[in-house]
Amino acid sequence: MSDDTVVVWDETLLSYDLGDHPLDPVRVELTVALARELGVLGRPGVRLVEPKPADDELLNRVHDAAYLEAVRAAPQDPLFTGFGLGTPDNPVFPKMHEASALVAGATVAAAEAVWQGTARRAVNVAGGLHHAMPDRAAGFCVYNDPAVGIAHLLDLGARRVAYVDVDVHHGDGVQQAFWDDPRVLTVSLHETPLALFPGTGFPDETGGAQAQGTAVNVPLPPGVEDAGWQRAFHAIVPSVLRAFAPEILVTQCGADAHRLDPLADLRLSVDGQRATYIALQALADELCEGRWVATGGGGYALVEVVPRAWTHLLAVATGEPLAPATLCPPAWRELAQLRRPGQEVPLRMTDEANPSYEPWQPSGEPNSVDRAIVAARKAVFPLLGLDPYDPRD
Secondary structure, eight states, X not given: OOOOEEEEXXXXXXXXXXXXXXXXXXXXXXXXXXXXXXXXXXXXXXXXXXXXXXXXXXXXXXXXXHHHHHHHHGGGOTTOOBTTBSSSSSOOOTTHHHHHHHHHHHHHHHHHHHHTTSOSEEEETTOOOTTOBTTBOBTTBSSOHHHHHHHHHHHTTOSOEEEEEOSSSOOHHHHHHTTTOTTEEEEEEEEOTTTSTTOOOOTTOOOOTTSTTOXXXXXXXXXXXXXXXXXXXXXXXXXXXXXXXXXXXXXXXXXXXXXXXXXXXXXXOHHHHHHHHHHHHHHHHHHHTTOEEEEOOOOOOXXXXXXXXXXXXXXXXXXXXXXXXXXXXXXXHHHHHHHSTXXXXXXXXXXOOOOOOOOOOSSSOOOHHHHHHHHHHHHXXXXXXXXXXXXXX
């Protein structure tokens, strides 16, 4: 296996553009620009790969043929409705099928590079569109590129794929795609569905009848900061991944759990997000011989958060993490001000936050995070042969 890292990138990925909409492709443009300015994309062993659109055969592994035809047809009809399209969340835009298929194709290319051994890790920061369902668009997502990428891994012979979703929203579309497939473990940490779209992701969602224990959900209360989030992550994710023993790790790394994000109510810092990426890489190294496919996802603080968070992700995936105190280069700050006039542009790659945490223990007076941890562990740990009350599990 090569030690290289593939970054799937081409400016044509910016064509996934829903117009005047929270999911603005400028966040991806600024991420790649920041990573370039900091030398991350020029590191030894980093290869930029141009994506190709996913064809219908690949997309049909997840999406219905009638839905693909609707996505193709919708831009030609100004009155088009149906299939979740033509809504405020999912407006129709020119060449919608082509742009969406390209995002999916980029994640497929990342997955293929890692599985075939031409790279140890691969990243598609334009991907992570985890809400799309087989027959409809949802939550800003037209085609579900993580699910298409995982389906392709299964077709290539993967027997155990773990998917970890750290977006602030539940990874519902990926969970649904593999609900009855024991070969895929889906794990999602998110803000409680009682407070946030899509309204799913409760602890008792543990997989279909043929795949019990392969869906893991950790819904967290609004207001959770780094310490609580990290406590929950480390109380659940390493244990379920070790029990499942995946051959490859796929992650959705949405940056919208940050405290500045306008669409949700968790309170993480960029430093906490950086710590999560380091933990995910360590788990891939421990369990999957380093095989790790990472995608972007949500994130609506377009200048202040997403470029820094995903540049940290790219740094972790391509070698050494960037020091938190690293300065954002002046050329990048000028570009950010040009692209988003009036936005505050960060000076450094840190929020000057400490992402340390106290490991979970089953004793003491539980707070709201501990109650979420216990609910998740009670729901799924026994199905995986683990003790929900043993902190060693």
